[in-house]
Amino acid sequence: MPPAPLIAYKQVTKTFDGGRVVAVADVSLEVAEGEFLAIVGGSGSGKTTLLRLANRLIETDGGTITVEGEDVGRADPIRLRRRIGYVFQSGALFPHMSVAENVGVTPKLLGWPAAEISARVDELLDLVRLDRAAYRDRLPHELSGGQRQRVGVARALTAKPRIVLMDEPFGALDPLTRDALGDDYRELHRKLGLTTVMITHDMTEAILLADRIAVMHGGKLLAQGTPRELAASGDVYVGELLRTPRRQAERLSDALPRDGAA
Amino acid sequence: MNFFPDPRWSEALSHLPDYLGNHVRVSVTALVLGLAVSLPLAILSRHRPVLRGALLGLASIVQTVPGLALLALFYPLLLALAALSLSWFGVGFSAFGFLPAVLALALYSMLPVLRNTITGLLGVDAQILEAAQGVGMTPRQSLFSVELPLALPVMMAGIRTAAVWVIGTATLSTPIGQTSLGNYIFAGLQTQNWVFVLFGCFAAAALALAVDQLLALIESGVRYRSRLRTALGGIGILALVAATLVPAMARSSSNYTVGAKTFAEQYVLSSLIAQRLRAAGLSATSREGLGSNVIFDALASNDIDVYVDYSGTLWANQFHHSDILPREELLRELKTILTKQNITLFGELGFENAYALVMPRKRAAELGIRSIADLAARAPALSIAGDYEFFSRPEWAGIQKAYGLAFRTQRQMQPDFMYAAVASGEVDVIAGYTSDGLIAKYDLVVLEDPKHAIPPYDAIVLLAPKRAEDERLKAALRPLLGRIDIAAMREANLRAAGNDAASSPDAVARWLWEKVGK
Numbered sequence: 001m002p003p004a005p006l007i008a009y010k011q012v013t014k015t016f017d018g019g020r021v022v023a024v025a026d027v028s029l030e031v032a033e034g035e036f037l038a039i040v041g042g043s044g045s046g047k048t049t050l051l052r053l054a055n056r057l058i059e060t061d062g063g064t065i066t067v068e069g070e071d072v073g074r075a076d077p078i079r080l081r082r083r084i085g086y087v088f089q090s091g092a093l094f095p096h097m098s099v100a101e102n103v104g105v106t107p108k109l110l111g112w113p114a115a116e117i118s119a120r121v122d123e124l125l126d127l128v129r130l131d132r133a134a135y136r137d138r139l140p141h142e143l144s145g146g147q148r149q150r151v152g153v154a155r156a157l158t159a160k161p162r163i164v165l166m167d168e169p170f171g172a173l174d175p176l177t178r179d180a181l182g183d184d185y186r187e188l189h190r191k192l193g194l195t196t197v198m199i200t201h202d203m204t205e206a207i208l209l210a211d212r213i214a215v216m217h218g219g220k221l222l223a224q225g226t227p228r229e230l231a232a233s234g235d236v237y238v239g240e241l242l243r244t245p246r247r248q249a250e251r252l253s254d255a256l257p258r259d260g261a262a
Numbered sequence: 263m264n265f266f267p268d269p270r271w272s273e274a275l276s277h278l279p280d281y282l283g284n285h286v287r288v289s290v291t292a293l294v295l296g297l298a299v300s301l302p303l304a305i306l307s308r309h310r311p312v313l314r315g316a317l318l319g320l321a322s323i324v325q326t327v328p329g330l331a332l333l334a335l336f337y338p339l340l341l342a343l344a345a346l347s348l349s350w351f352g353v354g355f356s357a358f359g360f361l362p363a364v365l366a367l368a369l370y371s372m373l374p375v376l377r378n379t380i381t382g383l384l385g386v387d388a389q390i391l392e393a394a395q396g397v398g399m400t401p402r403q404s405l406f407s408v409e410l411p412l413a414l415p416v417m418m419a420g421i422r423t424a425a426v427w428v429i430g431t432a433t434l435s436t437p438i439g440q441t442s443l444g445n446y447i448f449a450g451l452q453t454q455n456w457v458f459v460l461f462g463c464f465a466a467a468a469l470a471l472a473v474d475q476l477l478a479l480i481e482s483g484v485r486y487r488s489r490l491r492t493a494l495g496g497i498g499i500l501a502l503v504a505a506t507l508v509p510a511m512a513r514s515s516s517n518y519t520v521g522a523k524t525f526a527e528q529y530v531l532s533s534l535i536a537q538r539l540r541a542a543g544l545s546a547t548s549r550e551g552l553g554s555n556v557i558f559d560a561l562a563s564n565d566i567d568v569y570v571d572y573s574g575t576l577w578a579n580q581f582h583h584s585d586i587l588p589r590e591e592l593l594r595e596l597k598t599i600l601t602k603q604n605i606t607l608f609g610e611l612g613f614e615n616a617y618a619l620v621m622p623r624k625r626a627a628e629l630g631i632r633s634i635a636d637l638a639a640r641a642p643a644l645s646i647a648g649d650y651e652f653f654s655r656p657e658w659a660g661i662q663k664a665y666g667l668a669f670r671t672q673r674q675m676q677p678d679f680m681y682a683a684v685a686s687g688e689v690d691v692i693a694g695y696t697s698d699g700l701i702a703k704y705d706l707v708v709l710e711d712p713k714h715a716i717p718p719y720d721a722i723v724l725l726a727p728k729r730a731e732d733e734r735l736k737a738a739l740r741p742l743l744g745r746i747d748i749a750a751m752r753e754a755n756l757r758a759a760g761n762d763a764a765s766s767p768d769a770v771a772r773w774l775w776e777k778v779g780k
Contacts, residue, residue, distance in 0.1 A: 082398030096411045153284035
């Protein structure tokens with residue numbers, strides 16, 4: 001028997017507008033400890049809703065979600081959110097707080113001593129490769145998009161969560177920055193032993209970063225598995241999503257000689 | 263070299279600590295009260311569209327009520343509340359001056375604060391709010407450490423607008439008995455003392471600018487995390503508030519308050535009474551520029567101790583009698599009514615300040631008009647001007663009815679401008695006052711009233727209930743009774759209307775005492 005999953009959705013349903021709009025329909029999904037799961041889908045597929053149900057930014061209408069074995073419906077939502085890291089689209093840093101204050105926000109809410117917060121902030125800035133001396137006291141508007149998202153990742157990790165939820169974290173960045181940040185995060189995920197659920201609409205990114213991929217469409221979970229398992233799935237929509245990265249890979253391997261000097 | 267060659271500048275300056283201090287005290291209290299009510303309401307209503315709409319609607323309606331009317335409305339309201347509180351709980355409070363002014367001004371400050379706070383809070387990016395929730399903030403933590411700091415610039419703009427409005431509008435609290443920089447303006451307008459008017463306007467504007475800049479300093483201090491700026495702004499405001507305690511302490515030493523309505527004669531008479539009281543070793547201050555609807559109630563509730571009113575005014579306006587009695591009979595009746603309210607009709611000063619229809623002497627002669635009866639035939643082709651209350655007073659209805667008067671047009675004017683207007687032919691007839699010195703100055707004639715449609719208006723001294731047995735006060739006032747005849751009062755009023763140093767109410771009152779006191 002495999003170890004108990006760290007996050008488990010069981011027949012979860014969520015509707016909006018008094019039942020007229022079904023955002024998530026009867027989804028069951030498990031995320032094992034240490035796993036990096038990507039949820040892929042187009043806009044309106046329900047992927048963001050699915051993510052937010054896990055830390056109760058949104059409440060479920062049906063089914064249960066357990067996190068670390070605890071039914072989130074019975075958990076105190078505030079304490080739940082403080083122990084789950086959350087990385088928002090394009091950072092969503094608090095514009096009136098310095099980098100250090102943004103990064104230290106959750107430990108402060110948890111009542112850590114100031115010296116401990118300060119040390120932890122420095123540690124996190126090192127982890128996300130931001131020069132602490134240069135960035136600690138800057139305000140978010142003084143940072144580039146990539147730097148902002150590094151701070152966003154650092155903020156999610158300060159309170160030492162076991163789980164990190166990421167909502168299209170690298171979507172708004174230029175390709176180079178996006179690549180570097182993705183790799184850096186993947187490395188953090190491994191080093192810190194995190195369990196990560198990342199939302200993206202980009203199948204290529206999902207394949208490159210995640211261990212497993214879940215495909216959402218119209219509120220339903222169409223397929224889940226490793227990239228290989230997905231490729232074997234007969235679902236038409238999943239096949240469509242895989243076509244782009246496949247074609248990109250072929251073209252790239254044609255255009256760039258495998259062992260030529262770059 | 264003397265910077266202020268005109269002694270009226272130094273007189274204006276001598277009032278500054280008292281007027282400015284009171285102005286700051288009433289404005290700051292009103293603003294603090296307004297903020298204490300508006301900020302929680304705005305926060306409470308930001309996610310409740312119905313409540314929000316109702317609040318903003320209500321605040322907008324309050325804003326459309328002219329400041330003067332709003333202030334004046336609060337006086338009778340509080341008076342009724344005070345009476346109620348006295349009969350229910352045995353605890354009364356003064357409905358005069360500070361309290362109604364603070365309440366009305368606080369109400370006035372609400373709209374910009376409510377609107378900007380709500381706008382500011384609703385303007386915070388939804389993503390940021392979600393992030394606040396996502397990092398584990400409670401709604402309260404989100405409000406205080408994210409929403410309010412981000413809404414601060416818009417909120418402060420509202421608070422600054424409110425501060426400027428309150429400080430400006432506070433000048434209108436003079437007529438309900440709150441000393442303010444408006445005392446300069448009301449007194450200046452009534453006694454043609456333009457130095458006072460300018461001084462009051464500049465002082466109020468300077469105060470408004472100073473407070474606005476101090477608030478801006480605090481705002482920038484908070485926004486750019488400069489403790490120094492925040493502290494400087496805070497110290498500035500505290501210094502202003504501290505300055506207001508000076509007049510509060512100085513005032514408590516005075517035992518007698520003499521009231522005056524909003525025209526020159528009243529300023530002179532209240533100065534004269536205050537001077538007499540001081541000469542008798544009693545401490546006295548004048549509370550000037552009180553609205554005629556406020557002053558009687560203020561006396562009845564012991565907020566002022568003594569003032570001069572006119573028999574016909576009380577008879578018709580205060581007690582709503584439409585019949586007109588002969589002089590002696592009216593005074594007797596009035597005395598009986600006043601006694602029931604524990605108010606002492608101490609006596610007559612000796613002159614009448616009646617309403618009268620007045621025309622230029624030459625023009626009256628040309629048209630062959632000597633009395634109101636003669637005027638009635640010509641009236642449809644003529645225009646008339648009166649002060650702000652005349653045309654709604656019962657006396658006017660009485661005159662119209664008695665003589666069948668109907669004018670082509672009727673206009674309302676500031677009393678001081680009426681005489682010049684009729685002298686220059688701007689209007690044909692004015693409803694003037696018999697004791698006004700300008701009648702002689704402009705060579706005007708008072709039209710006769712053969713049907714006695716205009717009631718008698720003897721100037722009478724009234725004492726507050728708590729002064730009914732005050733023999734020292736009575737002894738100090740007795741020398742004035744029956745001594746001021748119409749000629750003396752007219753000349754005094756003419757002097758008070760002058761535009762020089764000898765025309766201050768104090769100076770004129772001294773002259774009047776020289777003339778009648780021996």
